[in-house]
Amino acid sequence: xxxxxxxGPGGSGRPTxxxxxxxxxxxxxxxxxxxxxxxxxxxxxxTQERIRQAAAQLGYRPDPVARGLRRRRTxxxxxxxxxxxSSPFAGRLLRGAMETAWGxxxxxxxxxxxxxxxxxxxxxxxxxxxxxxxxxxxxxxxRRVRVPEGLHRTHxxxxxCLPEDDSLPAVIPAERxxxxxAARLLLEEGHHKVAMIGGCDDIxxxxxxxxxxxxLRAEGITVPKEWVVRSGGEISGGFEGALRILDGxxxxxxxxxxxxxxxxxxxxVLHAATRLGIAVPGKLSVVGYDxxxxxxxxxxxxxxxxxxxxRAMGEAAARLLLNAIDTGRTPPATVRRLACPVITRASVGPAPTx
Numbered sequence: 001x002x003x004x005x006x007x008g009p010g011g012s013g014r015p016t017x018x019x020x021x022x023x024x025x026x027x028x029x030x031x032x033x034x035x036x037x038x039x040x041x042x043x044x045x046x047t048q049e050r051i052r053q054a055a056a057q058l059g060y061r062p063d064p065v066a067r068g069l070r071r072r073r074t075x076x077x078x079x080x081x082x083x084x085x086s087s088p089f090a091g092r093l094l095r096g097a098m099e100t101a102w103g104x105x106x107x108x109x110x111x112x113x114x115x116x117x118x119x120x121x122x123x124x125x126x127x128x129x130x131x132x133x134x135x136x137x138x139x140x141x142x143r144r145v146r147v148p149e150g151l152h153r154t155h156x157x158x159x160x161c162l163p164e165d166d167s168l169p170a171v172i173p174a175e176r177x178x179x180x181x182a183a184r185l186l187l188e189e190g191h192h193k194v195a196m197i198g199g200c201d202d203i204x205x206x207x208x209x210x211x212x213x214x215x216l217r218a219e220g221i222t223v224p225k226e227w228v229v230r231s232g233g234e235i236s237g238g239f240e241g242a243l244r245i246l247d248g249x250x251x252x253x254x255x256x257x258x259x260x261x262x263x264x265x266x267x268x269v270l271h272a273a274t275r276l277g278i279a280v281p282g283k284l285s286v287v288g289y290d291x292x293x294x295x296x297x298x299x300x301x302x303x304x305x306x307x308x309x310x311r312a313m314g315e316a317a318a319r320l321l322l323n324a325i326d327t328g329r330t331p332p333a334t335v336r337r338l339a340c341p342v343i344t345r346a347s348v349g350p351a352p353t354x
Contacts, residue, residue: 015058024054035062076107077321078127078135080148082115087140088292089310093159096314097136104322106133117146124150134321137161138314142172142204155324159317160310162203162335169331171316171338175204178306178340179211182259182287185304185342187219190351191257191285195227197241197269198261205230205261208289212259227255231265238268246276246284256284256351263288263296266303270347281349291343302345309338
């Protein structure tokens with residue numbers, strides 16, 4: 001019996017490189033040069049074009065498995081994350097990584113570990129068994145992570161997290177700079193009495209507060225201790241934190257601007273302001289963080305916020321990984337911080353005059 005390579009359009013197999021060679025009137029080697037990226041310097045532009053036209057006419061596509069075996073690659077990268085199913089931001093990071101990989105003719109094989117270390121180790125082992133070209137390990141909230149066993153056996157990059165042992169390159173948001181950006185949104189509108197509500201015992205909370213204070217300190221402004229309320233990251237925390245600062249406080253003694261740990265906290269602050277009859281942004285300006293999809297733009301008023309660059313992190317992590325795969329060189333274990341852009345809506349206005 002003949003092999004698939006021997007069967008042409010008239011047989012039962014799909015078009016082969018030999019069919020392309022016959023139609024283009026060139027050698028089989030010439031066709032291989034074109035589809036293995038070795039045509040430059042070996043074939044004239046006219047011959048390359050004739051081969052590509054023949055391939056298009058026949059509907060020929062190179063066999064990715066055979067090509068991967070020749071190049072000792074599979075054109076697949078793995079992506080392991082902890083909360084794909086439950087995080088509102090997972091889709092953005094995944095899209096960024098997948099579209100960047102697709103642009104370099106790579107597919108992305110995704111595994112959700114649920115944050116279970118044993119599942120993470122098993123997932124890495126499974127991906128290595130499938131001979132993926134490299135692995136992205138992503139977390140949906142910025143934190144230091146235990147590097148899963150096996151990641152050091154292939155090209156690997158972390159996204160939205162930092163390795164506990166500082167052994168791998170990472171792409172994360174520039175959280176401290178984001179906090180400074182949030183403060184400047186209020187300062188530029190004349191707000192000098194500002195508070196921060198929400199936050200947990202995590203890297204993001206610490207860095208955002210540091211940046212917030214950096215910007216205020218540069219203007220000679222100190223935030224009173226009672227105006228920094230660590231109340232978690234949920235709507236209820238924002239509501240309760242805002243009541244603590246605003247309820248029963250005379251207008252001339254309360255903040256005119258609030259920076260919130262995230263958009264859910266900001267939603268709680270907006271609810272509290274409505275309950276207390278404080279107009280936003282007329283009497284109180286509110287800045288969120290994250291630009292949470294299906295939420296921030298639909299609050300009342302729509303929320304001005306500092307966006308987390310999840311899609312950009314996926315893109316940057318994939319580019320870093322693909323470059324390592326292409327060059328065969330492991331990137332240095334450095335941290336790349338991506339800017340957090342401002343999304344301007346309607347919850348920030350000029351500081352009120354009393």
